[in-house]
Amino acid sequence: MIRDMSRAETGVELEETLVKVGMDLSAAKALGEMPHKVVHVDPRRPFREPGSPRDEVMFVRSGIMCKYKSDGSGRRQIVALRFPGEGILPSPSNADYGLQAIARSEIMVGSAEDFAKVVEEHPSINGFLYKLVQREASISHEWLVNCGRRDSTARVAHLLCETAARCGIDGAKQSLRLPFTQQQIADITGQTSVNVNRVFAELERQGLIEREGRNISFADWNEIKRVGSFQPDYLLS
Amino acid sequence: MIRDMSRAETGVELEETLVKVGMDLSAAKALGEMPHKVVHVDPRRPFREPGSPRDEVMFVRSGIMCKYKSDGSGRRQIVALRFPGEGILPSPSNADYGLQAIARSEIMVGSAEDFAKVVEEHPSINGFLYKLVQREASISHEWLVNCGRRDSTARVAHLLCETAARCGIDGAKQSLRLPFTQQQIADITGQTSVNVNRVFAELERQGLIEREGRNISFADWNEIKRVGSFQPDYLLS
DNA sequence: CGGTTGTTTGAACTGATTCAATCTGTGTGG
DNA sequence: CCACACAGATTGAATCAGTTCAAACAACCG
Numbered sequence A, B: 001m002i003r004d005m006s007r008a009e010t011g012v013e014l015e016e017t018l019v020k021v022g023m024d025l026s027a028a029k030a031l032g033e034m035p036h037k038v039v040h041v042d043p044r045r046p047f048r049e050p051g052s053p054r055d056e057v058m059f060v061r062s063g064i065m066c067k068y069k070s071d072g073s074g075r076r077q078i079v080a081l082r083f084p085g086e087g088i089l090p091s092p093s094n095a096d097y098g099l100q101a102i103a104r105s106e107i108m109v110g111s112a113e114d115f116a117k118v119v120e121e122h123p124s125i126n127g128f129l130y131k132l133v134q135r136e137a138s139i140s141h142e143w144l145v146n147c148g149r150r151d152s153t154a155r156v157a158h159l160l161c162e163t164a165a166r167c168g169i170d171g172a173k174q175s176l177r178l179p180f181t182q183q184q185i186a187d188i189t190g191q192t193s194v195n196v197n198r199v200f201a202e203l204e205r206q207g208l209i210e211r212e213g214r215n216i217s218f219a220d221w222n223e224i225k226r227v228g229s230f231q232p233d234y235l236l237s
Numbered sequence C: 001c002g003g004t005t006g007t008t009t010g011a012a013c014t015g016a017t018t019c020a021a022t023c024t025g026t027g028t029g030g
Numbered sequence D: 001c002c003a004c005a006c007a008g009a010t011t012g013a014a015t016c017a018g019t020t021c022a023a024a025c026a027a028c029c030g
Helices: A014-020 A025-032 A112-121 A124-149 A152-166 A182-189 A193-205 A221-227 A232-236 B014-020 B025-032 B112-121 B124-149 B152-166 B182-189 B193-205 B221-227 B232-236
Strands: A037-041 A056-070 A076-082 A098-111 A209-212 A215-218 B037-041 B056-070 B076-082 B098-111 B209-212 B215-218
Touching (some): A014 A056, A037 A056, A056 B124, A076 A182, A076 B124, A124 A182, A124 A232, A124 B056, A124 B076, A152 A182, A152 A232, A182 A193, A193 A209, B014 B025, B025 B112, B056 B112, B076 B182, B098 B112, B112 B124, B124 B182, B124 B232, B152 B182, B152 B215
Antiparallel strands (some): A037 A098, A209 A215, B037 B098, B056 B076, B056 B098
C-alpha cells in the first residue's frame, strides 16, 4: 500500500502553520522571527522534569511530544500529546507535568518573555491562542471519557482513531505508522502494557486492524470508529 | 462542630472576585456591567445539552456546575466542575459537552459577543483568561491521572481533598458539606455508585473520615491526602 | 401517606492486573 | 557474519478490584 509521508515525519514550519489556521501575516511573521533555538529531543530521555520552571514557548516541528504526570506511587500517566504544528505554552509557575518526546522530535523553543512581548504587540494572537487552548481542553475532556468510561478495547481503538486523525491520515484509505510503544499506549489509556498487547491481538483477530510491526492498517475503519466511539468533532477546536 | 458557611452557599460577586485575582478595576467593572441575566439552575435537570451552541459566558455565583460528556453507550462522565467564582467560557462552535448543575446554582449568563467586545476594549483581561484556562487544564490533567492511574479508594479520596480545597475549606480544621451524590462522584471518578458507596464505608472504617449524612469531617486530613496522593499545587493556577 | 431520590448491602461475575517467562527484532562491537 | 545486549512484544496462570444485577432501606417532600 502506498502511504503519504505523515506530518510526523516531514516537519512543519511555524509561520506557514500559523497562517494556515487563520493568523494574520504580520503576527505570524513576528512569531516566526522571535528569537528561538531548535532542539532535537530523543524519546524517553528526560527533557523537562515535573516541577521545573516552564518559562518557554515551544512549537513542535516534527516527531511527537507528550506531557506526563505520575501519581503518588510512580505510575505514569501521559496527559497530553503535541503533534507537529502544535505548541506548548508557558505555565505561570512551575509546571506540575513533565515533558518528553514520544518519538524523536524537533522543536522550537523560545522564552516566555519574548513571547509575551510579541503577543502584546499583536493582540490578534490572543484569539488564536484561545482557540488553541480550547482544542486542548476538548481533547483532555475526551481523554477523560476514554479513561473513565470506556473499556480497554474501546480506549485503544479510540486512541488509534485520534492518532490517525491528528496525523492527518484518512483511516479508510491510508495505514498508520504507529508512533507509540505499547507501554506508551498503556500510559495514555491508563492500563498496563500487557493488556494493551492483548487488546491489539483481539482487534486484529476481530478483523478491525492489520499489523506489520508498527504499521497499522484499518481493515474496517468505520467499525473501529464505532468500537472506540470516536466522533472526531472534538478535534476541530 | 461549628462550620463556616462555605462559598458554595454564600454566593460571590463577579467584580469583587475578579479584582481579588488581580484584574484591574476598570476591566473588572466593565465585565461586571456587561449585559447579563441571572439564572437559577436546578440539579440534574437538563440545562445545556451536548452539541448545542455555547455562545455564552457564564459565571457561577453559588452552587456548583459541571461539564459532562458521555461515551457511545451512554455512560456519563463529568469532565469538569465550576465552583462559585469560576466561569465557563464560550466555545467557538457547538460544544461537545453538556452543562448541568450539581447542586442548585445561581449563575450569570452573558453573550459571547458582548464578552468579546469587553475583552477587546480591555486587553488586560487576556492575561487573566489565560491563567484561568491554565488552571482548568491543570485540573483536567490531574483528573486524568486520577481516573487513569489511581485505584478507586485513591480516586475518591483525591476528589474529597480537591473539593475541600476548592470550597476554601481547610480539611484539618473544618468539615465539608459534600455537594455530590454518590452517583455524581462515580461520574467524576469513572466508577459505579455501588463501588463509591463501598469506598466511603471503607474510608470511614479506616478512620480517615467521619460521616453524618453528607457532612464529611476529615478525621485524619494528612493521611487522606496521602491516600489520595493529593498535592494541591495544581489548583494554584 | 405515597412517590421519588439516594444510600446501603449481598452474591456472582468478569475484565484487567501482576508476575514471570519467552520470543523477536535491532543495533553494536569483535 | 556472529555473538551479545537490549528494548519491546507476546503468552500463561493466578489473583483481585470493580462491575452488574437485584433488593432493601432511609430520607425527604408535596
